[in-house]
Amino acid sequence: MDFQHSQASHCESGVMSNLLRHHGLPLSEPMTFGLSSALSFAYLPIIKINGLPLVAYRMPPKAIIKGLQKPLGLKMRFETFGSQAAGVARLNELLDQGKLVGLQTSVFWLPYLPQDLRFHFNAHNVLAFGRDPATGDYQLSDPVAETTVTCAPADLQRARFAKGALAPKGLLYYPVGTPHTPDWAQVLPAAIRKTTRIMLDAPLPIIGVRGIRWLAKAIEKLDTGSGAAHSKLFIGQVVRMQEEIGTGGGGFRFIYASFLQEAADLLARPALGELAEQLIDIGDEWREFALATARMIRDRDPLQPPRLADKLRAIADREQAFFRDLRRAA
Amino acid sequence: MLDSEVPQEGNSTLGGHRKAMYARGTDGKLHIVQSAGWEVEEIVTKQAVDDLLRLTENARQRVLAGQTSPLEYHMYRVRMDVPLLSQASGIWQWRIRRHFRPAVFAGLSASLLATYADAMGMTVDQLKKAD
Numbered sequence: 258m259d260f261q262h263s264q265a266s267h268c269e270s271g272v273m274s275n276l277l278r279h280h281g282l283p284l285s286e287p288m289t290f291g292l293s294s295a296l297s298f299a300y301l302p303i304i305k306i307n308g309l310p311l312v313a314y315r316m317p318p319k320a321i322i323k324g325l326q327k328p329l330g331l332k333m334r335f336e337t338f339g340s341q342a343a344g345v346a347r348l349n350e351l352l353d354q355g356k357l358v359g360l361q362t363s364v365f366w367l368p369y370l371p372q373d374l375r376f377h378f379n380a381h382n383v384l385a386f387g388r389d390p391a392t393g394d395y396q397l398s399d400p401v402a403e404t405t406v407t408c409a410p411a412d413l414q415r416a417r418f419a420k421g422a423l424a425p426k427g428l429l430y431y432p433v434g435t436p437h438t439p440d441w442a443q444v445l446p447a448a449i450r451k452t453t454r455i456m457l458d459a460p461l462p463i464i465g466v467r468g469i470r471w472l473a474k475a476i477e478k479l480d481t482g483s484g485a486a487h488s489k490l491f492i493g494q495v496v497r498m499q500e501e502i503g504t505g506g507g508g509f510r511f512i513y514a515s516f517l518q519e520a521a522d523l524l525a526r527p528a529l530g531e532l533a534e535q536l537i538d539i540g541d542e543w544r545e546f547a548l549a550t551a552r553m554i555r556d557r558d559p560l561q562p563p564r565l566a567d568k569l570r571a572i573a574d575r576e577q578a579f580f581r582d583l584r585r586a587a
Numbered sequence: 588m589l590d591s592e593v594p595q596e597g598n599s600t601l602g603g604h605r606k607a608m609y610a611r612g613t614d615g616k617l618h619i620v621q622s623a624g625w626e627v628e629e630i631v632t633k634q635a636v637d638d639l640l641r642l643t644e645n646a647r648q649r650v651l652a653g654q655t656s657p658l659e660y661h662m663y664r665v666r667m668d669v670p671l672l673s674q675a676s677g678i679w680q681w682r683i684r685r686h687f688r689p690a691v692f693a694g695l696s697a698s699l700l701a702t703y704a705d706a707m708g709m710t711v712d713q714l715k716k717a718d
Contacts, residue, residue: 501631
């Protein structure tokens with residue numbers, strides 16, 4: 258198959274950008290991210306990963322794939338499987354038909370990824386574009402990798418049928434029909450307004466700007482005495498979700514700023530470009546928060562959770578003002 | 588972040604890979620810049636990995652001392668905890684904890700051992716030993 262791979266920051270937006278370009282609609286990774294209103298913030302103390310609460314800087318998995326359907330007039334087909342054999346056979350059948358197929362996988366079982374990054378995260382997206390005729394290995398486009406990779410059938414099967422939270426159940430997806438260039442003047446303001454609603458008006462206090470403040474409150478109360486090791490794991494987890502897992506930096510704030518710059522050009526609205534500048538500054542502040550946290554984890558600075566909480570509150574105030582301005586501009 | 592400020596200090600946890608970041612070019616537009624790694628990311632990733640290694644080594648010592656079964660050691664070795672192993676194997680958490688007792692583990696049926704081994708991607712022979 259004649260397939261062009263390009264590296265991206267985030268797996269789901271990268272998969273959709275590569276997939277759409279293959280089907281004749283070149284959309285950048287930031288455009289797929291912004292158009293599906295994927296930016297968010299959520300602090301979910303009830304959902305525990307290795308005993309630590311989940312913090313997310315974006316909407317839940319599959320929000321990008323599903324969110325692009327309406328603005329692009331695109332129909333995506335999703336298939337999950339009760340039996341592993343059926344899931345393998347269906348993937349092979351689609352590849353034999355020359356289709357480009359999206360797959361949900363578990364990071365832990367993909368051997369081509371660096372060992373230290375392989376945790377049990379079940380919602381990693383990759384594209385399969387063929388098989389090596391000699392070995393039977395799958396040819397994959399993993400958007401976070403620099404080049405295309407190969408994966409042995411047994412490994413891919415494990416990754417597709419991993420159990421646990423967000424279990425993929427062999428999920429594969431592909432578009433039906435061809436995507437069309439949308440009416441930008443209509444879809445872009447709608448997508449931006451949706452993001453401002455998520456960040457400002459969420460009914461739960463753990464989502465959006467209020468979620469950042471809620472997290473600040475939780476960090477403020479962390480133990481610096483006998484429980485210091487656990488406190489450090491908690492704040493380390495926040496930074497991992499913000500930087501390490503493929504966010505383009507600053508918890509997706511830079512990707513979204515890039516989307517706003519594109520939107521400013523497409524709509525000939527310079528105000529959105531100025532807002533992008535503000536969001537870049539906010540992304541830099543998130544990175545300063547990450548730096549301060551890492552220094553405390555390594556004991557280069559004393560562990561002072563209230564100082565981190567204050568930084569988060571300052572960011573929350575700036576994001577609140579920013580998304581209000583963005584709402585007016587959209 | 589300017590594209591000249593994208594960290595290139597290296598990050599051993601990336602295993603030589605470079606990741607894509609968004610940063611501002613001289614024209615003011617954001618674009619993708621490949622990063623060899625940021626020390627901050629290395630610190631937080633290593634922290635998580637080291638914590639799992641600590642739990643694994645701790646369990647290995649307790650296996651040698653006869654205080655737990657190899658099942659607990661392998662659970663941490665494949666970066667799982669009891670709730671995750673329970674979801675992956677379909678075995679209740681209290682049963683898994685019971686199987687951490689060496690005497691109980693020694694009497695497990697072949698099919699139960701095979702279920703555990705399959706959930707953790709290993710053979711039954713490997714599961715019986717902590718090495």
